[in-house]
Amino acid sequence: MQDKVMTFGDIYVAPFEFTNLQSLKVVKQFNEHVHLKITGIIPEEKKDSYAELSDGHGQMRVSLNNESGEPKYWFRGVVTQVSLKSVRGIYYLTAHAVSHSYLLDIEKKKRSFQNPNMSYAGLVRSVLSDYAGSDFIHCASEDEVLDTLAMQYEETDWQFLKRMASPFFVM
DSSP states (O other), rough: OOOOOOGGGEEEESSOOOOEEEEEEEETTTOOOOEEEEEEEOOOOGHHHTTTTTTTTTTEEEEEEETTSEEEEEEEEEEEEEEEEEEETTTEEEEEEGGGGGGGSSSSEEEEEEEEEEEHHHHHHHTTTTTOOOOOOSSSSSSBBOOOOOOEEEEEHHHHHHHHHHHGGGO
């Protein structure tokens, strides 16, 4: 059996239509959001519509088609910056995006979780209930309960969840 060689032509980046990809960089670090930077050539007629996506609300999906032709997504996130430049009539787009976990890291909050019998999983569920479509995999603390008051004070939900997960060396 021969392995299939993937090229830039096999990479699909929604909502952008690249005629040629120049570079793609993904940075993934423990306890941090995943960052993506992509640069490529776009059709001239798309330049104006793409410039409007840098408001932090545009979604980006990067995929490769698997052997059966189905898209295999390996990045989904929020577009944070789009820049365009023209060189001799050729339009280059550079887009920066960050994983959806970034949405948990925007607003600082003040709240408390006062039920000492609440499980850590229940705490995470409660925090994530503000974010439609969010989910988590919980395996570090099993059904361990808080046993105390948990206070979130001037922390983003991301900072708070990282702090609450720190005794288990996970996040």
